[in-house]
Amino acid sequence: MKLSLSQYPEAIAQAAQVVNEIEHRLTEARQHLAHLEGNADKIVAFEANLKNDNQRKARRFEILQMNLEYKRALDVLNRLTTEKANAVARLEHLRNEFSVAKLDRQMAIALKLTGLETRELVGL
Incomplete structure (x- = not known):
């Protein structure tokens, strides 16, 4: 789902918060x-x-391998590591989308300005 330009800062902040929460759990x-x-x-x-x-x-x-709590803790660590990697990827994706959206907006403005200048030169 493509966001409007004004929605990106909030979405990026939320995605960064998710990364921070996962890092805390890690x-x-x-x-x-x-x-x-x-x-x-x-x-x-x-x-x-x-x-x-x-x-x-x-x-x-041997002691650690026999400890079920240790095995569960390792599983949690592995799951959280994967979860964090996915959250960081989402955050970077949002940042990149925001950059592209800003560039698209700048291009649209530049094209409008170029069109106005061209019309002025032609005398329209």
């Missing part, structure tokens, strides 16, 4: 993942039978 999801990973690190830190970094990394991975 930040929350990242913080939640960091919390879950911190808990896994804490568990690994107190397991004395792990002898080296590779064993600790493998144990951490």
Whole structure:
């Protein structure tokens, strides 16, 4: 749906707000993942039978893979990342449409002015 020139600023502002809201939810999801990973690190830190970094990394991975909440949080992060990409694409599309609409309007004005000047030169 093509908007009128005066409708674009509001539509662009709304699209930017959607991007900001998704970014906020992404930040929350990242913080939640960091919390879950911190808990896994804490568990690994107190397991004395792990002898080296590779064993600790493998144990951490195992703990996170068994955690259903972690899997759900990763799914949310992936969904929000896709959602943000789509919202940013929509925002850019609106901005580009607005630029084209402004150029079309400027062209129409220029053509009218050119037509008037031509008629004046001819004496009409």
